[in-house]
Amino acid sequence: MKKIILMLLSFSAMVCLAFGVFAACDSDEKTVITAELSKTEAIVGEEVTVTYSATNDAQVSVTYSKDGGEAQAFTGNTFEAEERGVYVFTFSAEGADSVTKTLTVKTETDALFDGGVGTEAAPYEIATAEQFLNLSEMENEILSAETPYFFVLTADIDLSDKTAAGSADQGSYFVKVFGGTLDGQDHKILCGDAAGNVFHYFYNDTTFKNIVVTLGETNVTRLVGI
Numbered sequence: 001m002k003k004i005i006l007m008l009l010s011f012s013a014m015v016c017l018a019f020g021v022f023a024a025c026d027s028d029e030k031t032v033i034t035a036e037l038s039k040t041e042a043i044v045g046e047e048v049t050v051t052y053s054a055t056n057d058a059q060v061s062v063t064y065s066k067d068g069g070e071a072q073a074f075t076g077n078t079f080e081a082e083e084r085g086v087y088v089f090t091f092s093a094e095g096a097d098s099v100t101k102t103l104t105v106k107t108e109t110d111a112l113f114d115g116g117v118g119t120e121a122a123p124y125e126i127a128t129a130e131q132f133l134n135l136s137e138m139e140n141e142i143l144s145a146e147t148p149y150f151f152v153l154t155a156d157i158d159l160s161d162k163t164a165a166g167s168a169d170q171g172s173y174f175v176k177v178f179g180g181t182l183d184g185q186d187h188k189i190l191c192g193d194a195a196g197n198v199f200h201y202f203y204n205d206t207t208f209k210n211i212v213v214t215l216g217e218t219n220v221t222r223l224v225g226i
Contacts, residue, residue: 014131031058031096037089041104048079048194049104050089055108081105081153084117112137128159132157132189135163135175142179142203149180153187153211154172160192171196179203184211199224 020196031054038049052060063071066085074089081087087103110117110133117126126132135151154184164172179202191198191214198213202224213223 020053029056031056031093033058033060033091033096033099035060035089035091035099035101037101039103039105040102041106042081043119044082044084044105045080046105048081050074050077050079050101052091054093054096056095056098060091060093063090063092064088064148068168079103083108084110109141113151116150116152117149120150120181121150123181125152125154126157129152129157129159129162132159133162133174135178142177145179148205150183152179152183153185153189156202158190159198160194162194164195166195166197166200171200173197173200176200177203179206181207181209182211183209186210186212188212188214190214197224203226 033052033054035050035052038051039046042048050062052062054060062074064074064079064087065071066081066087068081068086071090079087081103084105084107087105089101089103091099091101110124113124113131114127116122118124126135138149156194159174162174164174165171165176174191174195175198178199189198189211209222
């Protein structure tokens with residue numbers, strides 16, 4: 001009986017070798033997908049390259065969803081988002097585990113800060129002195145906004161070694177115009193003697209809460225000049 005079994009096994013191996021598919025007879029090779037995005041963060045309208053392939057010459061299908069919404073089919077190798085949001089790409093192929101890649105798309109204003117989109121539910125997050133000074137880049141948006149922006153400090157902000165704007169006769173300041181709500185979350189804005197004012201003036205209703213402003217020791221420093 002053992003000889004018969006061995007003969008049958010040998011015959012099976014010979015058949016596999018004869019057709020050049022011994023590996024397939026032994027065990028099916030799993031299909032593996034390789035996928036990459038050229039960027040994980042992009043600005044609205046910025047081109048992102050999408051590359052993907054699979055072993056065993058398997059065909060890869062690609063879909064993407066925005067902010068958890070309905071999946072849409074994707075073809076080609078370049079993607080340009082028209083709206084801010086979180087885009088999740090899913091790469092699939094028969095016999096393979098799917099692969100996901102995430103792309104966060106921001107507006108140019110979003111990119112000025114550490115996170116958030118400026119709404120009450122998702123305020124712009126300010127974590128560094130440079131991001132605080134980026135408030136100056138939002139002057140036009142603040143002056144033309146139909147609804148106020150919301151900001152939140154996620155760390156203490158040290159402006160003591162930063163260069164102030166303005167002039168001696170009008171007063172020096174770090175940010176020319178501010179409007180909206182700034183929640184300090186009990187963090188500090190450290191000014192030192194670098195400027196006479198934190199802000200030059202406010203626009204429309206402005207709210208500050210849970211914030212400590214450390215003023216200059218030599219020069220008088222005010223929160224707002226006008």
